[in-house]
Amino acid sequence: MLAVKTGKQIEFSAEALEKASQIISRYPEGRQKSALLPLLHLTQNELGGYLSVEAMDYVARMLHIQPIEVYEVATFYSMFNLQPVGRYMLEVCHTGPCAIRKGEWLVKYLEEKLGIKSGGTTPDGLFTLKEVECLAACGYAPMMQIGERYYEFLDTPEKVDQLLNELRSKMAQSN
Amino acid sequence: MKILLDKVNVAGINSLDVYRANGGYASVEKALRKMTPAEIIEEVKKSGLRGRGGAGFPTGMKWSFLDKKSGRPRYLVVNADESEPGTFKDRYLMEHIPHLLIEGIIASCFALESNLAFIYVRGEFKWIINILWKAIGEARDAGLLGKNILGTGFDLDIVVHPGGGAYICGEETALLESLEGKRGNPRLKPPFPAVVGLYGMPTVVNNVESIAAVPWIVLNSGDAYSKIGTPKSAGTKLISACGNINKPGVYEIELGLPVEEFIFSDEWCGGIANGKRMKAVVAGGSSVPILPTELILKTANGEKRLMSYESLQDGGFLTGTMLGSGGFIVYDENQCIVRNTWNFTRFYHHESCGQCSPCREGTGWMERILHKLENGHGSMSDIELLWDVQKKIEGNTICPLGDAAAWPVASAIRHFRDEFEWHVTNPKEAMERNFGIREKIEVAV
Ligand SMILES: Cc1cc2nc3c(=O)[nH]c(=O)nc-3n(C[C@H](O)[C@H](O)[C@H](O)COP(=O)(O)O)c2cc1C
Ligand code: SF4
Ligand code: FES
Numbered sequence: 001m002l003a004v005k006t007g008k009q010i011e012f013s014a015e016a017l018e019k020a021s022q023i024i025s026r027y028p029e030g031r032q033k034s035a036l037l038p039l040l041h042l043t044q045n046e047l048g049g050y051l052s053v054e055a056m057d058y059v060a061r062m063l064h065i066q067p068i069e070v071y072e073v074a075t076f077y078s079m080f081n082l083q084p085v086g087r088y089m090l091e092v093c094h095t096g097p098c099a100i101r102k103g104e105w106l107v108k109y110l111e112e113k114l115g116i117k118s119g120g121t122t123p124d125g126l127f128t129l130k131e132v133e134c135l136a137a138c139g140y141a142p143m144m145q146i147g148e149r150y151y152e153f154l155d156t157p158e159k160v161d162q163l164l165n166e167l168r169s170k171m172a173q174s175n
Numbered sequence: 176m177k178i179l180l181d182k183v184n185v186a187g188i189n190s191l192d193v194y195r196a197n198g199g200y201a202s203v204e205k206a207l208r209k210m211t212p213a214e215i216i217e218e219v220k221k222s223g224l225r226g227r228g229g230a231g232f233p234t235g236m237k238w239s240f241l242d243k244k245s246g247r248p249r250y251l252v253v254n255a256d257e258s259e260p261g262t263f264k265d266r267y268l269m270e271h272i273p274h275l276l277i278e279g280i281i282a283s284c285f286a287l288e289s290n291l292a293f294i295y296v297r298g299e300f301k302w303i304i305n306i307l308w309k310a311i312g313e314a315r316d317a318g319l320l321g322k323n324i325l326g327t328g329f330d331l332d333i334v335v336h337p338g339g340g341a342y343i344c345g346e347e348t349a350l351l352e353s354l355e356g357k358r359g360n361p362r363l364k365p366p367f368p369a370v371v372g373l374y375g376m377p378t379v380v381n382n383v384e385s386i387a388a389v390p391w392i393v394l395n396s397g398d399a400y401s402k403i404g405t406p407k408s409a410g411t412k413l414i415s416a417c418g419n420i421n422k423p424g425v426y427e428i429e430l431g432l433p434v435e436e437f438i439f440s441d442e443w444c445g446g447i448a449n450g451k452r453m454k455a456v457v458a459g460g461s462s463v464p465i466l467p468t469e470l471i472l473k474t475a476n477g478e479k480r481l482m483s484y485e486s487l488q489d490g491g492f493l494t495g496t497m498l499g500s501g502g503f504i505v506y507d508e509n510q511c512i513v514r515n516t517w518n519f520t521r522f523y524h525h526e527s528c529g530q531c532s533p534c535r536e537g538t539g540w541m542e543r544i545l546h547k548l549e550n551g552h553g554s555m556s557d558i559e560l561l562w563d564v565q566k567k568i569e570g571n572t573i574c575p576l577g578d579a580a581a582w583p584v585a586s587a588i589r590h591f592r593d594e595f596e597w598h599v600t601n602p603k604e605a606m607e608r609n610f611g612i613r614e615k616i617e618v619a620v
Contacts, residue, residue: 026334028248028291031374036356037339041298069356076358076528077339079298095260096461096518097417097504133342133522134260134461135299138502139415139423148301 003053003071003082010058016046020062032063036073039063040080049089050081078132086121086128088167091145094131097138102155106142107131109160126171127164176403178391178411179384180427183271189306191313194274200319202390206282207327210393215286219389221397223409228254228345228382229460229500230575231484235397240369241287242377250378251284251292252354252368253386256338256345258297260461260522261502264413265383267425269296269303273310279386280333281319282393287379290330294383295350298337307335342526346574347380349528360528361574384413404430408483412501419453419507421445434458434480434487435472438505451507455591458487459499461519462579464586465512466496492586512594513605516587517545523580534577537568541584548595551602558595562588 012020019042027034039059040051047055056070063070074080081089092107107118110129114122121128137143140152146167154160187193194200206215220235241249253276257265269276280292296304311333314320322330336354338344344353348362351373372378388410392400401409408430417423420438422445428437437443438453447453456471457463474480475494480487487498506515524538544561547553565581572578588595598605 028374031355033356034336034354037298037353038337040339041337063356072358073339073356077298077341079340094518095522096515097261099518100418100506100510100515132340133525134258136257136263136266136297138261138263138417138504139425140263141417141423145299 003051003056003074004084005053008052008054010047010052010054012046012058016042024063033065033069036063036065036070037077040070040074040077044080049085049087050083087126087171088146089128089130091130091132091135093133093135093137093141093143093145095134095138097134098141098143101141103142106144106154106160109157113160113164126168176411176429177427178400178403179268179275179387179413180272180425188272189270189274189310191274191310191317194272195317199274200278200281200314202393203278203281203285203319204325206285206393207325207329212286212288215282215393218392218397219286222388222392222400223397223407224385224388224392224400225408225484226382227384227388227412227501229259229462231498234381234385237369237381238283238287238379240367241379242370243288245377247376248291248374249287249289250373250376251280251287251289251386252347252350252373252378252380253280253292253294253383254345254347254350254380255294255296255300255303255383256342256350257300257383258342258345259500259502260519261417261457261504262415262460262500263417264415264425264501266300266303267415268383268387268413269300270306273306274314275387275390276307276383277310277314277320277333279389281314281324281331282389283379283381283386284331285329289379290332292331292333293354293373294333294335295344295354296335296337297344298339301337304335304337311335341528342522343528343574343576346576349574350380351378358528360530361576363573405481405483405485407485408498412482412498414482414501414503416444416503416505418503418505419448419451419510420505421448428482430481430483431486432482434482437482437503444503444505447505447507449507451509453505454508454510455506455512457496457502457504457506457583458482459497460502461504461522462582463497463499464492464495464582465515465590466494466586467590470494470590471496492582493589496586511549512587512591513545513549513598516584517542517549519583520545520580523576527576527580528574531572531577533568533571534580537564537577538580540564541580545584548598549605551598551605553595553599553602555596555599558588558592558599 023038024035057067060067060070143152216238224234225231341359343349344359349359353359368378439446453468457465474489484498489495520542524542527534529535565584568577569581
């Protein structure tokens with residue numbers, strides 16, 4: 001998947017810069033490249049949920065490595081988004097143990113409810129629906145990850161509806 | 176008997192104070208003040224502890240391979256990548272009793288004479304990463320980490336490192352590459368990490384659960400540990416049980432427990448959900464061979480199958496399976512083996528790092544053939560082709576992910592060939608309903 005060039009200069013806030021330098025300092029002298037994954041997580045969080053070309057170049061400069069070293073890593077790992085995503089990523093597990101406990105139903109239900117296909121984003125930019133592989137919650141199926149949290153045992157329309165409503169009102173409040 | 180989760184229900188056990196008040200960190204006091212590194216390694220060897228990450232390699236033996244002579248820095252890397260479908264035990268341990276892992280790391284690093292340890296946690300476990308940092312902070316404030324621990328002169332720091340979402344980074348050499356800030360491409364072995372590991376330095380990679388067993392061994396002796404379980408499968412094991420059972424969850428069992436008891440007793444899985452009958456079990460994470468009911472409850476010789484390395488392996492791959500990671504997946508009579516095999520193969524195709532062509536291409540082939548069969552477009556020759564492709568992957572790749580992708584397919588065809596054929600001869604029904612033909616399985620209990 002191609003990454004997006006925004007044409008915008010990136011600058012971290014003082015607080016984010018402080019976090020970044022703290023992350024880099026964890027690794028032994030001369031091994032700063034090890035900070036790449038945590039820095040990419042931080043950057044994606046700071047910059048609206050995805051990594052643009054400029055964002056990756058920014059990380060390369062922070063670590064004094066070549067941009068290609070960042071691109072090849074960012075494209076390897078499934079947690080990094082190279083395209084803009086909705087405010088909330090609904091990442092539903094579709095692997096075997098979940099699939100046999102209503103995991104397939106959960107994907108279908110969300111598709112219907114949100115009026116989008118798996119992989120798509122709602123027109124209001126609120127939700128992106130994504131199917132992901134096993135999240136180590138197999139006994140608590142069906143489940144999805146939203147941001148930093150897991151939501152488990154989502155086995156009825158009521159539970160899913162309630163969760164979506166909570167997210168909507170949280171969004172409304174923060175606006 | 177429980178040794179990892181015995182105190183997991185004590186209120187506040189995730190905090191240092193409560194953990195210590197309940198005997199926590201006693202193994203650090205004992206190890207650092209009263210034992211030598213060599214003595215600890217000897218105890219771990221005697222304990223018979225085998226790696227809990229999946230391969231079951233003896234932990235003490237792995238530790239004794241660590242190159243200490245060259246004098247280069249040594250590292251301990253704890254594998255908390257936990258991504259094998261069916262497996263969710265390390266998460267449980269870290270979430271509920273994080274100090275047990277920190278305690279294990281300190282005692283282990285003292286034995287390995289290492290001053291820096293990493294915990295590589297899958298990136299999706301964001302809240303667990305926070306829990307671990309908090310526990311590390313508490314331990315540091317109490318003088319259990321950092322410089323001159325407990326005044327003994329031993330220094331140790333622990334870094335929690337997040338992954339980026341990639342199953343392959345659970346493979347130890349891919350994990351090391353990833354920790355160095357690279358793509359998770361497994362390395363050729365040898366050299367093994369014990370000689371050339373993280374940053375080219377001698378490194379031990381161990382699963383969370385393996386390291387968490389060390390405090391008990393240090394405190395109670397290797398001999399005592401070896402008396403738990405069976406002679407070849409010492410100790411306890413965390414089993415994460417899921418699928419169509421009444422009580423999915425994480426259980427600590429003494430190795431050697433009969434499989435039938437584990438599935439049907441109310442103490443554990445509580446039997447099959449919704450009054451259905453059992454059809455099949457994947458006993459050790461998605462990578463191990465699937466077995467039909469008759470072979471998971473009893474070996475081909477008619478002996479009771481036990482939850483142990485040797486009993487689950489009995490019969491080899493013809494009639495047996497493996498304990499693996501302890502990811503225990505139970506299928507009821509309504510589940511379709513072809514669909515499940517397709518699902519798992521899609522997983523391996525998605526997760527292949529792409530370095531070796533048998534794995535990169537073969538997993539894609541298998542996924543496409545299985546998709547065809549599952550959707551009623553397959554022919555009998557597709558089943559033979561599928562068999563052929565999996566055979567050509569197995570043993571021909573850099574890392575064991577290739578084998579892990581081949582085994583579920585081989586075992587599904589071996590034990591459920593009739594169901595694959597049924598998909599070919601009844602394409603319309605195969606499309607309409609989600610389950611195969613093994614509906615008439617009598618369960619022994
Ligand atoms: C594809 C693949 C994935 C693996 N995933 C994990 C994992 O998530 N956690 C783990 O501890 N070991 C995993 N392993 C096994 C490790 O390579 C290694 O054997 C293990 O971490 C060693 O620790 P132990 O001896 O304590 O089990 C995986 C192996 C392979 C081939
Ligand atoms: S077997 Fe698969 S995952 Fe392992 S190195 Fe080869 S291509 Fe990568
Ligand atoms: S299969 Fe869904 S969390 Fe493991």
